[in-house]
C-alpha cells in the first residue's frame with residue numbers, strides 16, 4: 191500500500207509540531223516532577239479541537255481519520271508523553287461509545303468529550319485478569335431498571351479524575367469472553383472507592399488507580415454493548431476499536447523515540463571529545479543510522495496499520511506487529527540517545543531520563559508485547 195501524507199495532513203502535523211515545540215516542550219518536566227496532570231495543556235488541546243479529531247462532526251468533532259489524529263499525537267509525544275496521552279484517551283472513549291453505545295448516549299456524551307467537559311477512564315484490568323483479560327470477575331447484575339456492580343479494577347488510568355468509568359463486567363453467568371460487556375459508571379456513584387497507585391516509574395502526569403465496586407447501582411441505560419449484554423460478544427467486539435488503541439501505543443512510542451533522537455542528533459553536532467565532534471565519529475554515526483532505520487520502519491508500520499483501519503479494513507496482525515516493533519524500537523532508541531549525552535543524560539535537567547522512563551509503559555499497555563506476539567503467532571499458524 192502506497193502511503194503519503196496529503197497537504198491537509200502536512201498542515202495538521204506542522205501545526206501540532208509548532209504547538210508541541212513552542213508551548214508543551216518547556217513545561218513537560220514539571221508534570222513529571224510534581225506528578226500533576228497537565229491541566230493547562232488539556233484546556234488548550236480542547237480549544238484547538240484536538241480532543242475531537244477522530245469524532246464524527248455530528249457530535250462536534252473534526253471527523254478526521256486515525257492517521258490524522260495520530261500525526262498530532264506523535265508530534266506531542268516527541269516532547270511530552272503525558273500530554274500526548276490526553277489526546278489519545280480523549281479520542282478513544284468517544285469512539286467506543288460511538289461504535290457500541292445507543293444514539294441517546296452518543297448525542298448526550300460525545301460532544302462533552304470533545305469540549306473536554308467529560309473524561310472517561312477504561313476500567314478493564316483486574317488483579318487476576320491482566321493479559322488474561324477474559325478472566326474478569328467484576329459482575330453487573332440486573333435489578334429492575336438498574337445494574338448492580340461488584341468487583342475490583344486495577345491500573346485504571348485517570349481513574350482519580352475521570353467523570354465516567356467504562357467498566358468491563360460480567361453480565362451473565364457464563365465464563366470467558368461471552369457475557370462480558372461494558373457499562374458507564376459515574377465517578378460519584380455510592381459504593382465506588384478510588385485509590386491512586388503510588389511510585390509510578392514514568393508518565394507521572396497521568397495516574398493509575400484501583401477502583402472498588404461495592405453494590406454500585408447504575409441505570410440500565412448506561413450499558414455500552416450491542417445486543418443483550420448477558421449473552422454478548424461484548425468482550426470481543428470492542429477489540430476492533432482496540433486495534434487502533436494498540437497502534438496508538440506504537441505511535442506514542444515512535445514520537446518519544448523521535449524526540450530523543452532529535453535531541454541526540456543536535457547534541458552530537460556541538461559536543462566534541464578527542465578533538466572531534468561526536469557527529470564525526472564513525473561508530474556513533476552508524477548507531478544513529480541504525481536508529482533512523484528502525485524509526486522509519488516503525489513509522490511505516492504504524493501508519494500503514496492506521497490507514498488500513500481508516501479504509502475500513504483493519505488488520506489486527508499488522509496492528510500487533512506495529513505496536514511491538516515501535517515500542518521495542520523506542521525502548522532501545524531512547525536508551526541509546528541517553529547514552530549519547532554521557533553523564534549529562536543521566537540527570538533530570540535534560541529530558542532524556544524522563545523519556546527512558548516514560549516510554550517503558552508502552553510495551554505493557556494496550557496488550558503487552560508478549561500477548562501481541564501470541565496474536566502474531568496465531569496469525570502465522572492459523573490458531
Ligand SMILES: Cc1cc2nc3c(=O)[nH]c(=O)nc-3n(C[C@H](O)[C@H](O)[C@H](O)COP(=O)(O)OP(=O)(O)OC[C@H]3O[C@@H](n4cnc5c(N)ncnc54)[C@H](O)[C@@H]3O)c2cc1C
Nearest residue numbers: 312313314315320321322345346347551554555558560561
Ligand atoms: C501505566 C499503565 C497504565 C494502564 N492503564 C490501564 C487502563 O487505563 N485500563 C486498564 O484496564 N488497564 C490498564 N493497564 C493495565 C495493563 O493493560 C496490564 O498491565 C497488562 O494488560 C498486563 O497485565 P498484568 O499487568 O496483569 O500482567 P500479566 O498479565 O500478569 O503478565 C505478566 C507477564 O507475563 C506475560 N504474559 C502473560 N500471559 C502470557 C502469555 N500467554 N504468553 C506469554 N507471556 C505472557 C506478560 O506479557 C507480562 O510480561 C495499565 C498498565 C500500566 C502499566
